[in-house]
Amino acid sequence: SxxxxxxxxxxxxxxxxxxxxxxxxxxxxxxxxxxxxxxxxxxxxxxxxxxxxxxxxxxxxxxxxxxxxxxxxxxxxxxxxxxxxxxxxxxxxxxxxxxxxxxxxxxxxxxxxxxxxxxxxxxxxxxxxxxxxxxxxxxxxxxxxxxxxxxxxxxxxxxxxxxxxxxxxxxxxxxxxxxxxxxxxxxxxxxxxxxxxxxxxxxxxxxxxxxxxxxxxxxxxxxxxxxxxxIGRKVEHHHQHKILFKFHGITVGMIFGLIVLISTIAVVVVYLIQMGRSKIKSELALTMFYLYGISVLTLMCATGIVALLIYRLEERSMDNSKNPARKLDADLLVGTASGSWPLSWGSILAIICAQSHPKYTWYNLPYSILVIIEKYIQNLFIIESILREEEKVNDNIKTLRIGTVSSGSTLSLTPSYKEIYTGAADMDNGKFPYMFDGNIYMRERSGGDGFDEVRSQASSPVTHSTSNFSLYSRNSVNNKRRILKNIAAFLFLCNLSLWIPPAFGCRPEYDNGLEEIVFGFEPWIIVVNLAMPFSIFYRMHSAASLFEVSCKT
Amino acid sequence: SxxxxxxxxxxxxxxxxxxxxxxxxxxxxxxxxxxxxxxxxxxxxxxxxxxxxxxxxxxxxxxxxxxxxxxxxxxxxxxxxxxxxxxxxxxxxxxxxxxxxxxxxxxxxxxxxxxxxxxxxxxxxxxxxxxxxxxxxxxxxxxxxxxxxxxxxxxxxxxxxxxxxxxxxxxxxxxxxxxxxxxxxxxxxxxxxxxxxxxxxxxxxxxxxxxxxxxxxxxxxxxxxxxxxxIGRKVEHHHQHKILFKFHGITVGMIFGLIVLISTIAVVVVYLIQMGRSKIKSELALTMFYLYGISVLTLMCATGIVALLIYRLEERSMDNSKNPARKLDADLLVGTASGSWPLSWGSILAIICAQSHPKYTWYNLPYSILVIIEKYIQNLFIIESILREEEKVNDNIKTLRIGTVSSGSTLSLTPSYKEIYTGAADMDNGKFPYMFDGNIYMRERSGGDGFDEVRSQASSPVTHSTSNFSLYSRNSVNNKRRILKNIAAFLFLCNLSLWIPPAFGCRPEYDNGLEEIVFGFEPWIIVVNLAMPFSIFYRMHSAASLFEVSCKT
Known part of the structure; x- marks a missing residue:
């Protein structure tokens, strides 16, 4: 063989x-x-x-x-x-x-x-x-x-x-x-x-x-x-949650995201119309584009940092099981970001080295720096989100055990828990049937690393006071989760927005002319044409990943 | 954390x-x-x-x-x-x-x-x-x-x-x-x-x-x-064999390899002296270089195929344990080969599309095709060699068990086995102390996948007839191993040889002029300057890997 x-x-x-x-x-x-x-x-x-x-x-x-x-x-x-x-x-x-x-x-x-x-x-x-x-x-x-x-x-x-x-x-x-x-x-x-x-x-x-x-x-x-x-892989059987997209609970993120999306479209239309009409109009269009970019990217950086801080507050182990799809996601994010960074570094270098600086070119400096930082932070956030173990499975086991210990019947207690776990538990409906069949469940989860630990926690004597305690701490967890969900939704729409300008022909890298002067026309075109596809793909791919994160969180 | x-x-x-x-x-x-x-x-x-x-x-x-x-x-x-x-x-x-x-x-x-x-x-x-x-x-x-x-x-x-x-x-x-x-x-x-x-x-x-x-x-x-x-990795304790390089047993491979090495140096010297003197001398130098390249590469392809066929005859499981150093080796081989292939594809395309074909350019076609095929085969050979489980550990366990069953004493039998396993067993001297301390040995090997299987084999009743049988089959294994060792040594020297011309300034890609005419001067220079470093690094890296293979086999 x-x-x-x-x-x-x-x-x-x-x-x-x-x-x-x-x-x-x-x-x-x-x-x-x-x-x-x-x-x-x-x-x-x-x-x-x-x-x-x-x-x-x-x-x-x-x-x-x-x-x-x-x-x-x-x-x-x-x-x-x-x-x-x-x-x-x-x-x-x-x-x-x-x-x-x-x-x-x-x-x-x-x-x-x-x-x-x-x-x-x-x-x-x-x-x-x-x-x-x-x-x-x-x-x-x-x-x-x-x-x-x-x-x-x-x-x-x-x-x-x-x-x-x-x-x-x-x-x-x-x-x-x-x-x-x-x-x-x-x-x-x-x-x-x-x-x-x-x-x-x-x-x-x-x-x-x-x-x-x-x-x-x-x-x-x-x-x-x-x-x-x-091909030829041996899989551990995980039960995968059906990912359902729900608007409920992410309204704030969606609203801000949609504002960004609409303003992006407006900016792109104005940019494409104004560019090349006259020198002043072109410069105004560039200034507008950079200011818009700076504000959106600053917002994105800030939300990304908040999300990472929330993750630091909340201890959860990473899921280390092998998985090609997830590994590819992470690699593609870092890889395509790396492919697009030369563009930003080129701009930064050009601004530093240029001998004359029209006013609008200065906006290019914070813009380019922010592009690098934003991708840096966003990658950290997405990869951590992807690799976190899904909490819900563990929650359910706990619920099941607590329920069993306290009343001897799962069926009677579960609904009341469901009301408390508003957003999160609703999504679990799809897999409840599994919970009652302990054998199947055990077999299917046998590959997971963190499982034994959870089981030993769950098997320890559980009293009513414990389950009450868990209700309080759960509220804070739920709040955190809601914030993360909103951030992911917001970032999703922002990335979708940032995909539009380069995909539909906004090329400030050509239009501002600075880099062309410093590097020369041909070399700079080579840099742009090599890096731009990665930049465009990065936006679409991170939007897709963030969509998944916002559904999963 | x-x-x-x-x-x-x-x-x-x-x-x-x-x-x-x-x-x-x-x-x-x-x-x-x-x-x-x-x-x-x-x-x-x-x-x-x-x-x-x-x-x-x-x-x-x-x-x-x-x-x-x-x-x-x-x-x-x-x-x-x-x-x-x-x-x-x-x-x-x-x-x-x-x-x-x-x-x-x-x-x-x-x-x-x-x-x-x-x-x-x-x-x-x-x-x-x-x-x-x-x-x-x-x-x-x-x-x-x-x-x-x-x-x-x-x-x-x-x-x-x-x-x-x-x-x-x-x-x-x-x-x-x-x-x-x-x-x-x-x-x-x-x-x-x-x-x-x-x-x-x-x-x-x-x-x-x-x-x-x-x-x-x-x-x-x-x-x-x-x-x-x-960093932060948890290692399974493998006992690593000290790799000792021995000339014994690879004389044939070494001799042929040295012939290639010496002729390479001769070719490079002649090439560098002749090139650019006059049109005829340049063309002669190019023809010589291509003919030399074609013959060396053909030899390398042939030996590589033989090695792969030997591997197909000999069943052995792959070592699937995680190991950054080994994974990097494999990735680097494929990655750098991919980086260097555009050079060959560029030449092939140029020859196909060129409108005039001086005679010497035709040698470029088989040469470029052979470069691609040779790297393809060689990568397969090296990666399979790297990933094969080391057989010696298993052999030793068997030896130990057989020894124990047949005479109750390991010490008395081991020397006689040592004489039979000529080349291979000599190298194991370094780890004999481990064999006598069964506990340490077991603990250290507990990470290995194939180990349990071997142990169960070894624990089954072993009689004298079994150990006699293993002596016969061992001879054929030993022959195969010797052939593989020679091939690895030969390929090692060949790769070292092929590293010399590009590293010291033989650039037939520039000198034959064909690609420059088809692609244009600037575009072709870009291709060469991007691909050449990979090509050079590929040769050195595969030489290093083959050196390891020839020591390990």
Whole structure:
């Protein structure tokens, strides 16, 4: 039998090479290398998409005929909200594909056939992949390890390449818009006239849809990566809480968050309209953007620090059980933040070294510093939230035990407890059936580390006074939890807000001109184009994580 | 108490930012950003080195006064050969520093003071760091977690920055040499005359020492990283075999390896002399280099495949115990190989797309493909070797049990077994004392996964016939092991050989000119300068790993 670790290395190296070959092709195309045309790149992408399609079809068919082979499921992977998110993005991606097809039809005289085949393949690929992720994201594959590994890793890197392709197209567009403002125009317009009247709508509209396409691919590749990591894994059975999103109890956080969201949209609209009209208007728009950014980031830092302080007050052990989905979340947060920090450090360096400082550039300094600090604090908060052991399970055991000791009947006491644990206990309804079946429950929890400790606590003699005491301390815990919930909800909406400006083309890094002068135009463009995708992805990913935190807390 | 995971994130984010700030500074200097001079960069490096110096002094003093705090040691970390390697590189680095000081003295009229302070600080830093690594690389720090984490991660990223600085200086030099051949000269020569006669020796000699300086820093930072990863870890006590390097039994591998090594040196010398003399001589040198590369790589691929096939014949379970040092080794191999692959893919793409193909460029295609395949196979081999459970421990238990059952006395039988297990058992001498103290041994092995299984095997009734049978099967195992040992030794020398050409300035990627034409000069330089450091580091790191493999097998 082939050792599992080796199968992992074998397939991951294949995937990396698939990705690198595509990356170099993209790079060659982007730098206008001799002899490399767009259709070469598109053909490569089409080929790997088709291979993935075939593999997915094979996998789906096989799992229908041999259902017994895939029995294990990873409950942490492929959460429902993640699937809903990916479906939303996929729908918008399909609209993008139809725009591209329409654009191709309009210019079909002078565009190569690949430009038409690509969106069609991509649409089919999107449809099947979303279906695949809905049905199989939680699978823990135990059979045919090597072949399936290759298929999954192929899918991961195919999506990553499509993501890179999206990012590249988007960056080129942004760069062209920026150059357009700097007089020269370099956009590659097809050399024939459009045959339909919708062409300009298609070509303009596309770029508003790209951010969603980009998010779709990166999300799909993370889900597939978790699937890959899960192959051959032996899971401890955890019972996973169904995460239900409830507005109740997070009103304050939601209200402040929505204020931020609405003001962001306003700022972005004003920015995009004002920028490039005249020097004064541009500078005003920049000043507005920085001031807005500084205030939002300051708020976010403050709430993040409060949340961390609350965690310091409240002792709870971390959950050390192995879990690919959660580990990936943490790694991605730190990784993408690291990818985006060079942008901020570049700005800071430019401000320090620049020889002339127009007034508005000074706002850039606190803004850039705050961006770094905010991500720093937020990562600490999210990772600690993700890794904390879920308290509710332990609470329930205590409730059960206390109930059993004090009255001999759980059923009679539980409802009154439920009233006290307002927000928290309501969510536990879904798993009450488990509590009564002690055997199943024990078996399912046997993997958890902290469990023995809890059980020994719970088994110690419990009297009525103890249970009364726990009611008082619970109120304070409940307050803390409510504050944390609100903070998470607030930060969620803030991150969603901060995703909007870069995704839809606010580029103060280009527009303020300072960094370009210090670093030179080309070097700074390289920095921005490498760091910006990470920055955008960071916002979306931390929003997703914070959504989960706010539901779980 | 602060949760460990958070302390990890807190410190790693600090380190990443320290690194990124320095990286941006270096980038700014490299692209001749306005207002950023070399002394700014050097001042930053001096500052962080001084901080690390202070921290190391504090740590060393504290560990002297409070010896009891650090009791645990990670036996896998900081192997002796690693320490010896780093000492060797450090000594050459000190020579480099003295060259730099001499160069500064010669040109002191027109160089800023930082250019003199930097090598002095660096020399002190090197001395103390080597001492620190010798004494403390195996420490598992359990106290003052957060403060020590910050210190260690600071040291990791300081070394990484010094590594980047070395790489940058070296790349600039290579690029200048290349440009020099392309007529234009851009080297920054100081604007005053040298006051001593040794200046040209210093400035020329420096670049032959840089490769060692670069290796020194990357090795130091990996060792420090393992130290960082070990903070707060709970180790299962494994008894680690002292790794002794013995020439006996690997003569064949060594001979072939030395042939490769010598021919490499010859090829590099001829290449460097011939290149740039005339068009024909350059082309001949390139052809020679590619042919040499193709034959060496083919040999390496073949031996790698043989080794993997032997592993497939021989069933042994993988060691799944957690171990930062080993995990880092595997990650670094795959990571640095991935970093170097773009170079090969770039060449492949260039050959496919180029419009004219001089004859020698065709050799580049198999060469580049073989580079990819060779790293692919070699990684599989090394990682499987690293992760295999060490067989010797189990053997010894069996020996002990068989001995006990058959004659009631271990002492009388062990010597005769020792004669049979020629190569392998000799190495076990160091741990025989443990075998007689059953209690200690059991306690120490209690963490190992495969142990219970072995014990149950060993406890089953063993007769004389069983021990006779095991002698026959052992011979075949021994043969396999000898082949593997030879392969590892051969690959070790091959990797050392392949480290030489890029480290000492063979740049066929520049010299063959093809990629430059296809990608353009600037883009291709970016690819080479990003990928080359990984390629060089990959060779050194895989050589180090293979050395360990050949000792351990």
């Amino acid at each position: 082939y050792p599992q670790k080796n199968a992992e290395i074998l397939s991951s190296q294949y995937g990396i090479n698939l990705f690198l070959a595509g990356l170099l092709l993209m790079f060659a195309w982007a730098v206008h290398a001799v002899g490399i045309r767009k259709q070469d790149l598109l053909s490569y992408l089409i080929t790997i998409m088709l291979i993935q399609l075939l593999w997915m079809l094979w996998y789906i068919c096989r799992s229908y005929t041999q259902r017994r082979l895939i029995q294990e499921k990873d409950t942490h992977a492929g959460a429902r909200w993640l699937k809903c998110g990916i479906t939303l993005f996929a729908v918008i991606t399909l609209i993008l594909d139809s725009f591209k097809i329409g654009y191709f039809i309009g210019f079909s005289n002078c565009l190569s056939a690949t430009e038409g085949i690509f969106p069609v393949t991509h649409a089919v690929h999107t449809l099947l992949q979303v279906y695949f992720l809905w049905c199989h994201a939680k699978d823990i594959i135990q059979s045919f390890k090597t072949l399936e590994r290759f298929g999954v890793i192929h899918s991961v890197f195919t999506n990553l390449l499509l993501w890179t392709n999206g990012v590249l197209t988007e960056s080129k567009h942004q760069l062209n818009e920026h150059k357009e403002r700097l007089i020269t125009l370099d956009d590659q317009v097809p050399e024939c006239n459009c045959t339909t009247t919708l062409c300009s709508i298609f070509s303009q509209g596309m770029y508003y849809l790209y951010p969603f396409n980009i998010e779709y691919h990166i999300l799909a590749s993370t889900m597939l990566y978790v699937l890959w990591k899960n | 602060y949760p460990q995971k958070n302390a990890e994130i807190l410190s790693s984010q600090y380190g990443i930012n320290l690194f990124l700030a320095g990286l941006l500074l270096m980038f700014a200097w490299a692209v001749h950003a306005v207002g950023i001079r070399k002394q700014d960069l050097l001042s930053y490096l001096i500052t962080i080195m001084l901080i690390q110096l202070l921290w190391m002094l504090w740590y060393i003093c504290r560990s002297y006064t409070q010896r009891r705090l650090i009791q645990e040691k990670d036996t896998h970390a900081g192997a002796r050969w690693l320490k010896c390697g780093i000492t060797l590189f450090a000594v050459i680095t000190l020579i480099l520093d003295s060259f730099k000081i001499g160069y500064f003295i010669g040109f002191s009229n027109c160089l800023s003071a930082t250019e003199g302070i930097f090598p002095v600080t660096h020399a002190v830093h090197t001395l103390l760091q080597v001492y620190f690594l010798w004494c403390h690389a195996k420490d598992i720090i359990q106290s003052f977690k957060t403060l020590e984490r910050f210190g260690v991660i600071h040291s990791v990223f300081t070394n990484l920055l010094l590594w980047t600085n070395g790489v940058l200086t070296e790349s600039k030099h290579q690029l200048n040499e290349h440009k020099e051949r392309l007529i234009t000269l851009d080297d920054q020569v100081p604007e005053c005359n040298c006051t001593t006669t040794l200046c040209s020796i210093f400035s020329q000699g420096m670049y032959y020492l840089y490769p060692f300086n670069i290796e020194y820093h990357i090795l130091a930072s990996t060792m420090l990283y393992v130290l960082w990863k070990n």
